[in-house]
Amino acid sequence: MSSKVTIHEVARLSGVSIKTVSRVLNREPNVKNDTRTRVQEAVAALNYRPNISARSLAGSKAYLIGVFFDNPSPAYVTDVQLGAIARCREEGYHLIVEPLDSEGDVAAQVEPMLHTLRMDGVILTPPVCDNVAVLDVLEAEGVPYVRLSPDQDQDRSAHVRMDDVRAAYEMTAHLIGLGHTDIGFIKGHPEHGASHLRYEGYVAAMKEHGHAVREDHVEQGWFSFRSGFEAAERLLGRPDRPTAIFASNDDMALGVMAVANRLRLEVPQSLSVAGFDDTPGAKVVWPQLTTVRQPIQAMAAAAADLLLTGATRAEGEAPPSRLLDFELVVRESTGPVG
Amino acid sequence: MSSKVTIHEVARLSGVSIKTVSRVLNREPNVKNDTRTRVQEAVAALNYRPNISARSLAGSKAYLIGVFFDNPSPAYVTDVQLGAIARCREEGYHLIVEPLDSEGDVAAQVEPMLHTLRMDGVILTPPVCDNVAVLDVLEAEGVPYVRLSPDQDQDRSAHVRMDDVRAAYEMTAHLIGLGHTDIGFIKGHPEHGASHLRYEGYVAAMKEHGHAVREDHVEQGWFSFRSGFEAAERLLGRPDRPTAIFASNDDMALGVMAVANRLRLEVPQSLSVAGFDDTPGAKVVWPQLTTVRQPIQAMAAAAADLLLTGATRAEGEAPPSRLLDFELVVRESTGPVG
DNA sequence: GCTCGCCTTGACAAGGTTGTCATGCCTTTA
DNA sequence: TAAAGGCATGACAACCTTGTCAAGGCGAGC
Numbered sequence: 001m002s003s004k005v006t007i008h009e010v011a012r013l014s015g016v017s018i019k020t021v022s023r024v025l026n027r028e029p030n031v032k033n034d035t036r037t038r039v040q041e042a043v044a045a046l047n048y049r050p051n052i053s054a055r056s057l058a059g060s061k062a063y064l065i066g067v068f069f070d071n072p073s074p075a076y077v078t079d080v081q082l083g084a085i086a087r088c089r090e091e092g093y094h095l096i097v098e099p100l101d102s103e104g105d106v107a108a109q110v111e112p113m114l115h116t117l118r119m120d121g122v123i124l125t126p127p128v129c130d131n132v133a134v135l136d137v138l139e140a141e142g143v144p145y146v147r148l149s150p151d152q153d154q155d156r157s158a159h160v161r162m163d164d165v166r167a168a169y170e171m172t173a174h175l176i177g178l179g180h181t182d183i184g185f186i187k188g189h190p191e192h193g194a195s196h197l198r199y200e201g202y203v204a205a206m207k208e209h210g211h212a213v214r215e216d217h218v219e220q221g222w223f224s225f226r227s228g229f230e231a232a233e234r235l236l237g238r239p240d241r242p243t244a245i246f247a248s249n250d251d252m253a254l255g256v257m258a259v260a261n262r263l264r265l266e267v268p269q270s271l272s273v274a275g276f277d278d279t280p281g282a283k284v285v286w287p288q289l290t291t292v293r294q295p296i297q298a299m300a301a302a303a304a305d306l307l308l309t310g311a312t313r314a315e316g317e318a319p320p321s322r323l324l325d326f327e328l329v330v331r332e333s334t335g336p337v338g
Numbered sequence: 339m340s341s342k343v344t345i346h347e348v349a350r351l352s353g354v355s356i357k358t359v360s361r362v363l364n365r366e367p368n369v370k371n372d373t374r375t376r377v378q379e380a381v382a383a384l385n386y387r388p389n390i391s392a393r394s395l396a397g398s399k400a401y402l403i404g405v406f407f408d409n410p411s412p413a414y415v416t417d418v419q420l421g422a423i424a425r426c427r428e429e430g431y432h433l434i435v436e437p438l439d440s441e442g443d444v445a446a447q448v449e450p451m452l453h454t455l456r457m458d459g460v461i462l463t464p465p466v467c468d469n470v471a472v473l474d475v476l477e478a479e480g481v482p483y484v485r486l487s488p489d490q491d492q493d494r495s496a497h498v499r500m501d502d503v504r505a506a507y508e509m510t511a512h513l514i515g516l517g518h519t520d521i522g523f524i525k526g527h528p529e530h531g532a533s534h535l536r537y538e539g540y541v542a543a544m545k546e547h548g549h550a551v552r553e554d555h556v557e558q559g560w561f562s563f564r565s566g567f568e569a570a571e572r573l574l575g576r577p578d579r580p581t582a583i584f585a586s587n588d589d590m591a592l593g594v595m596a597v598a599n600r601l602r603l604e605v606p607q608s609l610s611v612a613g614f615d616d617t618p619g620a621k622v623v624w625p626q627l628t629t630v631r632q633p634i635q636a637m638a639a640a641a642a643d644l645l646l647t648g649a650t651r652a653e654g655e656a657p658p659s660r661l662l663d664f665e666l667v668v669r670e671s672t673g674p675v676g
Numbered sequence: 677g678c679t680c681g682c683c684t685t686g687a688c689a690a691g692g693t694t695g696t697c698a699t700g701c702c703t704t705t706a
Numbered sequence: 707t708a709a710a711g712g713c714a715t716g717a718c719a720a721c722c723t724t725g726t727c728a729a730g731g732c733g734a735g736c
Binding site: 047049050051052053054056057062063073074075077078079081082085092094095096097098099112113115116117118225251254258261262280281283284285286 | 387392400416432454596599621624
């Protein structure tokens with residue numbers, strides 16, 4: 001029970017009013033330098049920390065940033081949290097996590113949260129970031145929000161994303177550079193915007209390098225291991241099979257590797273395999289997976305930054321956004337055409 | 339900006355004092371039934387939600403539960419959050435996540451958190467749950483906490499855990515039931531308590547079924563893919579290699595599978611492989627891994643429950659604890675001895 | 677030397693809820 | 707019938723900070 005030090009005791013010790021202490025705490029102007037120093041010393045001496053409840057009750061800030069997610073991968077969620085926290089800590093903010101049940105009425109889950117706990121801002125991850133009902137509620141409640149990799153209606157709000165098209169383009173170019181011309185592609189879940197963007201990048205690279213996109217070398221997947229497995233069975237079952245397969249995410253690429261393993265196709269000698277996302281699983285296969293790394297922590301930190309600097313509130317013009325660089329991670333699953 | 343409905347408006351609409359509204363909200367006794375109903379109707383009509391900052395400032399509860407973690411797997415962290423949230427929501431509590439940097443001075447990171455944001459309780463995951471400095475700070479600040487799968491000094495606090503010994507026993511018995519007698523074992527990180535417990539279960543099952551524990555069939559690992567890989571290379575490199583390998587966690591088991599794959603040993607025809615934890619990776623290999631599933635979400639929910647019901651504060655006697663059931667997940671990586 | 681205006685500071689209210697204590701009514705007991 | 711006690715409710719203070727507004731001090735310009 002060491003706590004219970006209030007602003008009054010700091011004020012008494014430093015010989016000023018509580019208001020001046022408040023000013024120092026909030027880095028407000030109009031405090032003489034030596035007054036400021038005196039207060040800071042008292043704060044340190046008493047190990048004083050402002051009470052966040054009193055602060056948010058009296059002022060406008062709650063010192064809380066929310067992260068809403070529903071169901072993307074654990075690795076993604078944790079990275080988002082780590083990235084957001086890193087930035088929030090600098091300003092004394094805390095992170096509140098709110099998993100949403102996308103089966104139910106998501107908006108109805110969000111509304112009470114915002115009502116009770118007045119958050120200063122919310123970070124939305126896919127797929128919640130494209131749930132219009134949630135966006136409506138946030139706007140109705142006047143809570144600023146930033147979307148991570150939004151798919152729909154990007155101009156609606158501040159957002160942070162990565163250039164999926166260019167990443168897929170470069171991965172395809174990497175395979176072409178290794179001598180592959182017949183490159184199979186496994187699309188992702190058709191309702192995820194990233195699916196289309198990645199496919200677009202693949203097509204652009206193929207065309208630009210003068211290779212045809214063969215329809216029978218493009219399969220529909222659903223971002224799951226199983227869908228990748230089945231797509232690979234179809235792709236590799238035919239006599240004129242591709243020499244490389246680029247799957248729209250790692251889980252599906254791992255499905256491809258499993259099929260290759262069953263068919264006794266050596267990777268990468270007989271088949272190159274590329275994924276997307278750099279999930280933990282990418283390093284837990286043999287050979288390790290060539291893939292694209294999204295800078296998820298950096299993206300989340302950027303989102304927190306937009307929130308903390310109030311960059312979301314600009315009216316009239318296009319909402320602020322950040323575009324971050326990806327990283328091509330070349331491991332052992334891709335090699336020269338054999 | 340739809341909010342701003344306060345307790346006063348509810349009081350006015352239902353014709354009682356704000357104190358009575360407060361009583362209804364907090365399920366306090368001594369309110370006539372029809373008064374209670376009238377208030378509840380007003381609450382519903384106005385869509386009123388108590389302001390959490392004001393509540394925690396005035397009262398003793400903050401309606402916040404913290405989850406401290408440093409570095410276990412993302413899948414584990416997310417499951418803990420989901421489990422804890424599920425229970426917290428029932429009581430209107432929110433979850434605050436605080437990743438800790440275990441490289442730095444962890445206690446110094448924890449102290450300010452508790453000071454500013456007065457949490458009602460904290461859930462500690464391994465390995466933070468065994469950091470004595472953190473426990474000291476929590477106790478000094480008077481914040482109740484529950485540890486998940488603590489390793490050291492279990493009597494120090496409330497905790498929730500799973501029976502690792504029995505789980506390892508049953509997995510070993512499962513292999514023995516398939517006809518295996520030469521069962522290799524890969525130990526986990528020697529500083530994790532679970533390592534010893536799992537080994538203990540393995541030894542007990544072997545002895546009880548009349549099989550010798552051959553020292554050259556037991557290897558030291560570190561819970562990592564690589565350490566499992568290397569241990570498997572040693573185990574499978576010798577002429578009298580075991581017919582089954584039980585690794586203390588999934589990552590190491592995946593390392594074993596990779597070696598088997600390289601040596602062209604069919605799993606499970608020529609080698610059975612068992613893991614522990616049921617991480618996502620267990621389903622992303624071919625064949626899928628037989629393993630033990632920890633009921634992580636249920637454990638976290640139990641921890642939250644201990645916190646919310648105040649079961650942690652009992653003085654004098656042993657702190658409350660819960661022991662949850664594991665689940666043996668038999669997939670395709672284990673089979674009859676060939 | 678005086679006025680004006682900026683810088684610095686403080687007194688006080690406000691923010692929405694819970695805790696304490698007092699009050700009045702109704703029921704039980706002697 | 708009177709006293710005692712329990713139940714239902716309300717008035718008001720308290721929680722700790724920030725926002726508003728007023729006031730004092732001091733230097734610059736005339």
